[in-house]
């Protein structure tokens with residue numbers, strides 16, 4: 001352990017271990033402790049050397065309100081001089097509480113670094129071939145959570161990516177409609193993006209909730225809304241998917 005503790009807030013990417021950055025890999029292989037969210041895929045935890053202490057510290061789906069921003073055990077280890085990698089799904093600063101955790105580290109006087117990761121929004125878009133800002137269809141993209149959906153007024157040429165919106169899917173889709181969008185606007189439900197479990201269900205704002213029967217509502221999912229979704233369905237017809245489950249099975 002080093003004399004002075006240090007915390008890395010590290011983005012693990014959306015699931016496919018090949019989307020982990022080289023910097024994140026370097027940090028995971030040199031830390032004393034890896035404190036990770038439940039959503040971080042087991043394939044990524046395999047990069048952590050066996051001698052490194054692993055702590056599971058996250059709260060899935062933001063459930064439960066805790067009084068702390070950064071888990072107390074992370075602070076405790078850092079204060080004791082450990083180099084801690086706080087590993088978070090996607091990017092730490094996109095709905096990952098990385099900002100709040102950085103504030104707490106700054107308040108505590110503990111040095112830290114933020115290592116960006118590929119957000120699920122970007123992984124899902126690429127692997128489902130939905131071009132978030134194709135110039136003929138969308139000139140802006142908004143990332144938001146399901147319960148904030150009504151706060152965004154409809155605008156033409158927009159793409160909306162909803163995080164944490166799977167649990168109350170119909171209510172979240174209805175909020176977007178109430179804010180002025182057409183029920184016929186294309187919408188996609190991308191579950192377990194970039195992993196071998198990925199599924200993409202395409203529908204409209206009005207009927208997407210009826211199409212996802214059988215998918216585990218607890219699996220991480222994003223809803224992507226906008227004309228680019230229809231384009232994505234066309235782009236997916238040809239070429240090679242970003243993630244080929246058969247090739248991956250052959251590699252293991």
Ligand SMILES: C[S@@+](CC[C@H](N)C(=O)[O-])C[C@H]1O[C@@H](n2cnc3c(N)ncnc32)[C@H](O)[C@@H]1O
Nearest residue numbers: 090091094096119120163164192193220221222
């Ligand atoms: C607490 S947020 C963390 C977001 C993360 N920081 C990011 O940049 O992707 C968790 C939500 O991200 C989304 N998510 C994370 N990984 C995902 C994946 N592989 N496929 C689809 N959605 C995912 C889901 O909406 C999930 O409820």
